[in-house]
Amino acid sequence: xxxxxxxxxxxxxxxxxxxxxxxxxxxxxxxxxxxxxxxxxxxxxxxxxxxxxxxxxxxxxxxxxxxxxxxxxxxxxxxxxxxxxxxxxxxxxxxxxxxxxxxxxxxxxxxxxxxxxxxxxxxxxxxxxxxxxxxxxxxxxxxxxxxxxxxxxxxxxxxxxxxxxxxxxxxxxxxxxxxxxxxxxxxxxxxxxxxxxxxxxxxxxxxxxxxxxxxxxxxxxxxxxxxxxxxxxxxxxxxxxxxxxxxxxxxxxxxxxxxxxxxxxxxxxxxxxxxxxxxxxxxxxxxxxxxxxxxxxxxxxxxxxxxxxxxxxxxxxxxxxxxxxxxxxxxxxxxxxxxxxxxxxxxxxxxxxxxxxxxxxxxxxxxxxxxxxxxxxxxxxxxxxxxxxxxxxxxxxxxxxxxxxxxxxxxxxxxxxxxxxxxxxxxxxxxxxxxxxxxxxxxxxxxxxxxxxxxxxxxxxxxxxxxxxxxxxxx
Amino acid sequence: xxxxxxxxxxxxxxxxxxxxxxxxxxxxxxxxxxxxxxxxxxxxxxxxxxxxxxxxxxxxxxxxxxxxxxxxxxxxxxxxxxxxxxxxxxxxxxxxxxxxxxxxxxxxxxxxxxxxxxxxxxxxxxxxxxxxxxxxxxxxxxxxxxxxxxxxxxxxxxxxxxxxxxxxxxxxxxxxxxxxxxxxxxxxxxxxxxxxxxxxxxxxxxxxxxxxxxxxxxxxxxxxxxxxxxxxxxxxxxxxxxxxxxxxxxxxxxxxxxxxxxxxxxxxxxxxxxxxxxxxxxxxxxxxxxxxxxxxxxxxxxxxxxxxxxxxxxxxxxxxxxxxxxxxxxxxxxxxxxxxxxxxxxxxxxxxxxxxxxxxxxxxxxxxxxxxxxxxxxxxxxxxxxxxxxxxxxxxxxxxxxxxxxxxxxxxxxxxxxxxxxxxxxxxxxxxxxxxxxxxxxxxxxxxxxxxxxxxxxxxxxxxxxxxxxxxxxxxxxxxxxx
Numbered sequence: 001x002x003x004x005x006x007x008x009x010x011x012x013x014x015x016x017x018x019x020x021x022x023x024x025x026x027x028x029x030x031x032x033x034x035x036x037x038x039x040x041x042x043x044x045x046x047x048x049x050x051x052x053x054x055x056x057x058x059x060x061x062x063x064x065x066x067x068x069x070x071x072x073x074x075x076x077x078x079x080x081x082x083x084x085x086x087x088x089x090x091x092x093x094x095x096x097x098x099x100x101x102x103x104x105x106x107x108x109x110x111x112x113x114x115x116x117x118x119x120x121x122x123x124x125x126x127x128x129x130x131x132x133x134x135x136x137x138x139x140x141x142x143x144x145x146x147x148x149x150x151x152x153x154x155x156x157x158x159x160x161x162x163x164x165x166x167x168x169x170x171x172x173x174x175x176x177x178x179x180x181x182x183x184x185x186x187x188x189x190x191x192x193x194x195x196x197x198x199x200x201x202x203x204x205x206x207x208x209x210x211x212x213x214x215x216x217x218x219x220x221x222x223x224x225x226x227x228x229x230x231x232x233x234x235x236x237x238x239x240x241x242x243x244x245x246x247x248x249x250x251x252x253x254x255x256x257x258x259x260x261x262x263x264x265x266x267x268x269x270x271x272x273x274x275x276x277x278x279x280x281x282x283x284x285x286x287x288x289x290x291x292x293x294x295x296x297x298x299x300x301x302x303x304x305x306x307x308x309x310x311x312x313x314x315x316x317x318x319x320x321x322x323x324x325x326x327x328x329x330x331x332x333x334x335x336x337x338x339x340x341x342x343x344x345x346x347x348x349x350x351x352x353x354x355x356x357x358x359x360x361x362x363x364x365x366x367x368x369x370x371x372x373x374x375x376x377x378x379x380x381x382x383x384x385x386x387x388x389x390x391x392x393x394x395x396x397x398x399x400x401x402x403x404x405x406x407x408x409x410x411x412x413x414x415x416x417x418x419x420x421x422x423x424x425x426x427x428x429x430x431x432x433x434x435x436x437x438x439x440x441x442x443x444x445x446x447x448x449x450x451x452x453x454x455x456x457x458x459x460x461x462x463x464x465x466x467x468x469x470x471x472x473x474x475x
Numbered sequence: 476x477x478x479x480x481x482x483x484x485x486x487x488x489x490x491x492x493x494x495x496x497x498x499x500x501x502x503x504x505x506x507x508x509x510x511x512x513x514x515x516x517x518x519x520x521x522x523x524x525x526x527x528x529x530x531x532x533x534x535x536x537x538x539x540x541x542x543x544x545x546x547x548x549x550x551x552x553x554x555x556x557x558x559x560x561x562x563x564x565x566x567x568x569x570x571x572x573x574x575x576x577x578x579x580x581x582x583x584x585x586x587x588x589x590x591x592x593x594x595x596x597x598x599x600x601x602x603x604x605x606x607x608x609x610x611x612x613x614x615x616x617x618x619x620x621x622x623x624x625x626x627x628x629x630x631x632x633x634x635x636x637x638x639x640x641x642x643x644x645x646x647x648x649x650x651x652x653x654x655x656x657x658x659x660x661x662x663x664x665x666x667x668x669x670x671x672x673x674x675x676x677x678x679x680x681x682x683x684x685x686x687x688x689x690x691x692x693x694x695x696x697x698x699x700x701x702x703x704x705x706x707x708x709x710x711x712x713x714x715x716x717x718x719x720x721x722x723x724x725x726x727x728x729x730x731x732x733x734x735x736x737x738x739x740x741x742x743x744x745x746x747x748x749x750x751x752x753x754x755x756x757x758x759x760x761x762x763x764x765x766x767x768x769x770x771x772x773x774x775x776x777x778x779x780x781x782x783x784x785x786x787x788x789x790x791x792x793x794x795x796x797x798x799x800x801x802x803x804x805x806x807x808x809x810x811x812x813x814x815x816x817x818x819x820x821x822x823x824x825x826x827x828x829x830x831x832x833x834x835x836x837x838x839x840x841x842x843x844x845x846x847x848x849x850x851x852x853x854x855x856x857x858x859x860x861x862x863x864x865x866x867x868x869x870x871x872x873x874x875x876x877x878x879x880x881x882x883x884x885x886x887x888x889x890x891x892x893x894x895x896x897x898x899x900x901x902x903x904x905x906x907x908x909x910x911x912x913x914x915x916x917x918x919x920x921x922x923x924x925x926x927x928x929x930x931x932x933x934x935x936x937x938x939x940x941x942x943x944x945x946x947x948x949x950x951x952x953x954x955x956x957x958x
Binding site: 270 | 552553559561566569571572573575670671672673674675677678679705706707708709786787789790793794796798799800810814834837838839842846850
């Protein structure tokens with residue numbers, strides 16, 4: 001018997017605000033435990049949450065980028081559960097009337113485009129962090145109150161590959177809005193996967209398993225593939241699937257049962273009385289729309305139409321916002337777009353890959369890249385020298401103009417200096433001149449090589465080429 | 476004390492007839508003399524009050540109304556450096572590190588915080604008998620309750636230990652004790668006074684308000700504590716506020732006043748109902764237009780209130796877990812036991828009863844039948860008021876069905892205790908402002924006239940109250956202990 005796979009994803013995204021969602025404490029990672037906290041984060045008697053408008057605007061921006069319906073009046077609710085990293089013993093989230101509902105993300109699998117529905121986006125606060133040691137547990141509340149959005153898909157994905165693409169595209173869309181770093185490895189994007197099977201044609205969904213502890217999109221795909229097979233085999237053996245939470249175990253490449261959910265836990269959701277309804281008027285929507293950064297789609301359009309890049313180049317450059325922003329900044333500084341694209345996609349990407357670096361973590365700046373490309377265009381340096389300069393500035397961050405000057409890397413484009421050298425060379429190599437005249441084009445390469453040797457590679461090759469041709473014609 | 480009102484005291488300080496230090500010394504002398512009988516205070520702040528009074532005398536500027544004036548604060552309002560317990564064992568030794576906005580405002584205005592006042596534990600009660608620490612007595616008859624939950628706040632003012640205090644009102648907790656003690660108590664419009672630093676009982680209903688011996692003092696205090704606060708998201712915009720003294724002496728001519736018919740029937744003592752009718756006659760003679768009005772849905776107010784308030788309380792009180800502050804049980808072997816035993820030992824019976832009631836009302840399968848239904852009835856009650864206020868400026872009725880009852884007389888029957896709040900609760904559900912104003916005596920005990928206003932129209936409440944007070948002079952009668 002074959003089964004239809006049904007996958008739904010819940011994605012948490014951390015919003016990059018300066019302060020927390022309900023308190024003025026800063027959001028800042030790597031600080032000493034409990035430094036970025038105040039009476040609100042400690043749930044002191046008498047404190048009140050005041051919502052961070054900026055966080056809500058960021059959520060709104062993502063909702064728009066995902067084509068969602070905005071709830072003009074949304075509410076916060078309390079989700080009650082007792083845990084040491086949850087100081088109030090309730091999390092402020094949105095249960096009854098969230099920020100937005102009914103959007104979609106497009107995926108492209110096996111040449112077919114499919115819209116995956118998004119159920120809702122809600123805005124909520126993160127909890128603190130517990131660390132357990134032998135005799136003690138430590139609670140760090142720095143993360144308590146960090147703004148999150150949860151993006152809940154509809155159960156509309158039918159393969160692990162679709163889920164993978166959904167995640168890739170979601171990450172890309174959110175990244176281009178600039179509201180989050182969306183990095184799985186740093187926890188600014190977290191994914192819970194739900195998967196169930198049902199016989200083809202069945203009306204009702206099967207019982208699902210939820211998979212947690214997924215640290216990358218590849219793991220998500222692997223975990224879902226494993227889980228799909230596990231459930232199918234269990235069903236074929238005549239077993240029943242129970243509602244359960246599992247976790248992905250990277251070392252054994254399998255999902256492991258964490259707990260069975262016997263009846264759902266009771267969070268006793270209640271409207272948050274400390275926060276009035278959030279009313280989103282047209283002005284607010286316009287304000288967010290106006291501040292919405294250009295989407296990948298719009299950038300591709302601009303690159304191909306205005307900058308005459310190929311469809312392929314435009315697609316590669318817009319894979320990440322970092323790369324696309326870097327490209328735009330370099331071009332805005334006057335660098336040739338096609339050259340910029342070539343260097344970013346070629347030498348720069350190669351270097352980053354071999355060093356396992358992110359573009360923004362490397363020492364390369366748009367200013368240096370632009371300066372270098374401008375020197376190539378003007379003929380100040382050769383493309384061969386350029387490779388060397390680029391490597392140097394990527395490694396050390398050296399300022400390109402002064403580096404070229406100090407190391408005397410500029411090529412010689414002075415005809416008055418080069419012409420006597422060419423003349424002398426031709427005088428000494430009559431055979432090559434004859435060869436060339438007899439149609440042996442290769443002869444010119446030899447002559448060029450000689451000049452480059454003499455100038456230690458600094459002669460402008462184009463200029464040398466022209467001078468040689470001109471001089472041979474005269475003879 | 477030789478003074479009967481904040482206004483008198485302010486004049487004396489301003490005219491340098493008395494120094495702030497002398498006032499503070501006298502105040503603590505009064506407190507020491509009267510406290511054994513009244514038991515209104517949980518903690519006193521004598522040393523720093525004296526020190527602060529000295530600083531004020533040195534400056535010598537008494538132009539501000541509250542400069543150098545001793546006040547006292549209900550113990551569910553946090554005070555920086557002064558123990559704040561909410562009358563609960565679970566916060567017995569809790570010393571806050573910040574001031575509530577209202578406390579900050581009073582301090583900025585030059586007032587002196589003399590101490591913290593007794594109350595029902597976490598403001599849950601109508602008699603101040605659920606306090607974990609002491610039973611406050613009614614200023615007029617020490618065998619009677621002072622009302623609650625702001626029993627300490629009302630009794631301290633009625634016995635003239637201080638001439639002004641702050642209380643909080645979630646279902647009548649300022650107005651009912653004010654009525655029982657013959658003082659003026661106002662519950663402002665929801666959102667008029669910041670709740671930052673007010674230990675939450677039921678967040679959608681809680682509101683801080685002043686208790687004083689007369690109407691003018693009350694308006695003065697409200698002028699200081701009301702206003703927008705960016706630390707409270709439910710606090711109203713600046714545009715909602717005005718000077719509460721503005722209309723004080725305008726009289727009642729042409730005011731349209733509704734007597735709430737439903738407030739004079741079931742369960743209300745005939746003599747209490749009579750006192751409201753007498754008030755209506757006085758107001759009518761002075762040119763007010765009086766008509767009977769009906770609020771049909773307020774018959775559901777008590778169960779509606781107890782579901783909503785308890786539900787909110789059940790989540791608000793979950794933070795008291797013995798980890799970060801307050802009481803922690805010595806009896807535990809693991810986290811679960813720490814939580815359970817701390818709360819079992821730290822909370823009193825009434826608080827536990829309401830936590831259970833609220834937890835039940837929010838549970839899956841019951842939310843729709845209880846909390847959601849209650850929220851819907853709350854809207855109906857709010858609409859009842861809206862409809863009536865389209866045609867009337869103010870509504871009047873009694874504050875309580877009876878005068879103060881005996882200490883211990885209602886402890887066995889929570890429902891009977893809850894029913895006592897029937898006339899005050901609807902105002903909280905609708906978020907309206909309302910005052911209890913002294914309205915004479917029944918069987919030698921004071922009773923209150925309740926005046927209900929439109930949202931943010933405290934000014935008109937004060938206007939009627941000032942006229943009525945001048946006309947009846949009930950406020951001039953003092954209990955034995957204050958003579």
